[in-house]
Amino acid sequence: MEKTSVYSLGRTKSDQLLETMAAAYKSPPTNEGGGVASEESGTLSRKSSKRQMTAASPGRGGGGGKNTHIRKSWSAQMKFDLDDVSNGAALSRASSASLGLSFSFTGFTVPPEDIADSKPFSDDDTPADLEAAAQKPKFQTEPTFPIYLKFTDVSYKVIIKGMTSSEEKQILSGITGSVNPGQVLALMGPSGSGKTTLLNLLGGRLNQSTVGGSITYNDQPYSKFLKSRIGFVTQDDVLFPHLTVKETLTYAALLRLPKHLTKEQKEKRALDVIYELGLERCQDTMIGGSFVRGVSGGERKRVCIANEILINPSVLFLDEPTSGLDSTTALRIVQMLQDIAEAGKTVVTTIHQPSSRLFHKFDKLILLGKGSLLYFGKASEAMSYFSSIGCNPLIAMNPAEFLLDLANGNINDVSVPSELEDRVQMDNSDAETINGKPSPKVVHDYLVEAYETRVAENEKKKLMVPIPLDEEVKLKVSAPKRQWGASWWEQYTLLFCRGIKERRHDYFSWLRITQVLSTAIILGLLWWQSDSSSPKGLQDQAGLIFFIAVFWGFFPVFTAIFTFPQERAMLNKERAADMYRLSAYFLARTTSDLPLDLILPVLFLVVVYFMAGLRMSAGPFFLSLLTVFLCIVAAQGLGLAIGATLMDLKKATTLASVTVMTFMLAGGYFVKVKTWTSLKFMTFQW
Numbered sequence: 133m134e135k136t137s138v139y140s141l142g143r144t145k146s147d148q149l150l151e152t153m154a155a156a157y158k159s160p161p162t163n164e165g166g167g168v169a170s171e172e173s174g175t176l177s178r179k180s181s182k183r184q185m186t187a188a189s190p191g192r193g194g195g196g197g198k199n200t201h202i203r204k205s206w207s208a209q210m211k212f213d214l215d216d217v218s219n220g221a222a223l224s225r226a227s228s229a230s231l232g233l234s235f236s237f238t239g240f241t242v243p244p245e246d247i248a249d250s251k252p253f254s255d256d257d258t259p260a261d262l263e264a265a266a267q268k269p270k271f272q273t274e275p276t277f278p279i280y281l282k283f284t285d286v287s288y289k290v291i292i293k294g295m296t297s298s299e300e301k302q303i304l305s306g307i308t309g310s311v312n313p314g315q316v317l318a319l320m321g322p323s324g325s326g327k328t329t330l331l332n333l334l335g336g337r338l339n340q341s342t343v344g345g346s347i348t349y350n351d352q353p354y355s356k357f358l359k360s361r362i363g364f365v366t367q368d369d370v371l372f373p374h375l376t377v378k379e380t381l382t383y384a385a386l387l388r389l390p391k392h393l394t395k396e397q398k399e400k401r402a403l404d405v406i407y408e409l410g411l412e413r414c415q416d417t418m419i420g421g422s423f424v425r426g427v428s429g430g431e432r433k434r435v436c437i438a439n440e441i442l443i444n445p446s447v448l449f450l451d452e453p454t455s456g457l458d459s460t461t462a463l464r465i466v467q468m469l470q471d472i473a474e475a476g477k478t479v480v481t482t483i484h485q486p487s488s489r490l491f492h493k494f495d496k497l498i499l500l501g502k503g504s505l506l507y508f509g510k511a512s513e514a515m516s517y518f519s520s521i522g523c524n525p526l527i528a529m530n531p532a533e534f535l536l537d538l539a540n541g542n543i544n545d546v547s548v549p550s551e552l553e554d555r556v557q558m559d560n561s562d563a564e565t566i567n568g569k570p571s572p573k574v575v576h577d578y579l580v581e582a583y584e585t586r587v588a589e590n591e592k593k594k595l596m597v598p599i600p601l602d603e604e605v606k607l608k609v610s611a612p613k614r615q616w617g618a619s620w621w622e623q624y625t626l627l628f629c630r631g632i633k634e635r636r637h638d639y640f641s642w643l644r645i646t647q648v649l650s651t652a653i654i655l656g657l658l659w660w661q662s663d664s665s666s667p668k669g670l671q672d673q674a675g676l677i678f679f680i681a682v683f684w685g686f687f688p689v690f691t692a693i694f695t696f697p698q699e700r701a702m703l704n705k706e707r708a709a710d711m712y713r714l715s716a717y718f719l720a721r722t723t724s725d726l727p728l729d730l731i732l733p734v735l736f737l738v739v740v741y742f743m744a745g746l747r748m749s750a751g752p753f754f755l756s757l758l759t760v761f762l763c764i765v766a767a768q769g770l771g772l773a774i775g776a777t778l779m780d781l782k783k784a785t786t787l788a789s790v791t792v793m794t795f796m797l798a799g800g801y802f803v804k805v806k807t808w809t810s811l812k813f814m815t816f817q818w
């Protein structure tokens with residue numbers, strides 16, 4: 133194969149910026165053996181090839197056109213190999229780049245009028261839209277702090293506690309691999325093979341003390357510093373349903389971006405990301421959820437990704453970003469991941485069953501089977517590796533499908549090596565075969581063994597090579613300091629406002645307003661212009677006031693009870709990213725309900741008070757309002773405490789019902805038996 137031509141790339145303003153970052157790199161080692169350095173040049177080669185192809189493609193204005201921005205990532209001054217241009221991945225990248233789906237992450241804001249017209253990435257994009265998007269000016273790439281991720285012999289087990297005994301379950305064993313800035317690593321395997329667990333381990337989401345082997349970031353262990361450098365997109369889209377796309381991203385930007393940026397800069401950044409991810413057409417649409425229609429599945433996923441790339445992360449982890457999406461949308465998402473990687477980020481994603489087009493877009497691949505490693509290496513070389521160990525598809529097949537079949541031990545349309553068949557015959561055990569073919573377990577054991585004997589040691593040796601970064605840059609990763617994006621007070625106010633925005637819809641739903649108003653009117657009619665001049669009439673009014681207190685004791689308890697169990701996923705997600713302090717969240721969460729809690733009771737009391745003809749002067753009216761308000765605060769506190777302690781809706785509801793019933797009975801007894809005392813207290817008559 134022909135090798136190494138050095139191309140000098142056009143210099144842009146961003147180049148000068150990026151050179152600051154590139155200066156942090158040492159010259160890559162020249163050993164042909166690969167390791168970090170050779171993988172690096174492989175990735176770069178594809179980037180460079182892509183630029184070449186893009187420049188040559190018609191309609192893009194050529195290399196020197198006005199609108200063509202030759203992006204140069206952190207390492208673009210290095211060499212590239214021409215042989216990569218001929219590989220399928222490079223070609224597919226080049227062609228997708230010519231679709232104009234390139235992203236970079238900067239502080240560039242597009243004027244709103246331009247945003248309205250531009251459609252770089254949308255579920256409804258037509259080829260014409262995409263071509264138009266390709267003509268749009270590209271913007272500069274923000275330098276990213278580079279993080280090289282390596283993991284060697286990673287194992288993980290959990291203890292499953294039964295009623296009488298507990299047992300250990302091995303989830304992962306002996307997983308080795310690496311991924312560098314500029315690369316996309318895909319974790320593939322059948323359901324339950326351990327992809328999510330591995331992703332969580334690599335993302336620092338599981339307790340590191342329970343992990344065997346080593347996971348390093350720039351050759352350093354995990355530290356709190358990384359929380360602000362890692363973006364993690366979970367499998368379930370955890371978003372507030374009643375916030376719009378823009379609100380969601382703006383709050384995230386205000387909370388997560390570094391303190392030294394101004395509010396305007398942070399908001400601008402949120403707008404940039406909306407534009408970069410093609411969300412401008414739905415930026416004012418609510419996210420939606422089970423009961424509210426909102427953005428589409430693909431847009432939702434992009435909002436989740438936008439939420440993470442806002443912070444310009446060094447490493448981006450994604451758990452099944454394409455599941456549930458049609459193949460075109462899935463392709464766009466993966467294309468976007470590639471573009472993110474090309475901006476100098478390290479991308480790791482799990483993927484369930486990619487189409488062949490998707491498969492060719494990954495740089496590296498890990499194939500897992502029952503928690504063991506079946507393959508780690510370049511995605512483009514996976515087929516030749518399995519061919520080298522005697523496993524070939526017998527019919528034309530999507531490579532991902534073939535690999536998943538193998539990982540499942542399903543060899544129906546796969547030729548297996550004679551070695552494996554001989555082994556089954558020698559064992560001569562019925563249990564080891566199904567219809568005369570090796571059983572899934574035998575196939576799995578063979579694949580694990582083949583990888584261990586042929587590849588594993590070599591890969592581990594490669595990982596021993598130190599990464600090409602200055603010691604100073606490497607050590608930055610191990611800084612134990614947390615980096616809050618906002619001060620405590622800012623966190624509190626932002627969470628307070630976000631809480632009000634999110635929950636106002638629940639509070640002022642027509643159902644709730646009708647419920648409250650109809651109860652008020654019924655009570656008003658039952659106690660219509662009640663008499664307070666006699667002890668009997670006063671006792672009657674005490675009954676009404678007792679009813680009001682119980683009503684406003686019930687309502688907030690049950691609203692508050694759902695708070696923490698439902699927001700748990702959000703709280704976990706945001707706390708894992710160090711978005712805010714727990715104290716700021718709890719205080720904001722509790723107090724943001726109060727203004728909302730006041731509006732309906734005021735409405736309720738106005739109706740009942742005047743219909744029932746209670747004492748017509750300002751003092752008693754406001755004191756009654758204060759009593760109702762205190763009832764609400766107490767009830768809400770009780771509900772929050774029960775919900776937060778149990779974190780289980782069913783148990784929390786049962787406990788709250790029992791507690792409220794007890795209070796009601798005690799209150800009823802109080803009103804009935806101690807009438808005179810209660811009258812004095814409750815009606816403010818004496």
Ligand SMILES: Nc1ncnc2c1ncn2[C@@H]1O[C@H](COP(=O)(O)OP(=O)(O)OP(=O)(O)O)[C@@H](O)[C@H]1O
Nearest residue numbers: 290292301303321322323324325326327328329330
């Ligand atoms: N905390 C845990 N306790 C018990 N079992 C666990 C735990 N975590 C993971 N597992 C088990 O480990 C295995 C791997 O789970 P994991 O979620 O990583 O699989 P996966 O490959 O991501 O699956 P899917 O593709 O279906 O999401 C599963 O059998 C799962 O039940």
